[in-house]
Amino acid sequence: MRQGDPFDVMAMVIAISMAWSPVSNVYAATAQEPPEVHEQRRTLLRESVRRAMTADQV
Incomplete structure (x- = not known):
């Protein structure tokens, strides 16, 4: 595992997931999908x- 702050991971997950949010300025997901x-x-x-978060595999 890579070292890192769990808060940074949470912020990254929220930012990525917001890409499909109904309030996204990139894309608006809908319940009809x-x-x-x-x-x-x-x-x-x-x-x-x-x-x-996983170490690179060689």
Whole structure:
């Protein structure tokens, strides 16, 4: 695992997840989107954090 401040990870997760928020200035998610789209976004966010916090594999 990489060393880091847990607050920084939380801030990163919130910032990434806000990209799909209804109040986002990038993209506005809606309840009409298929559940699969929301799950795909959650998976991407989870995997991004995992990769960011795991030591590089050589």
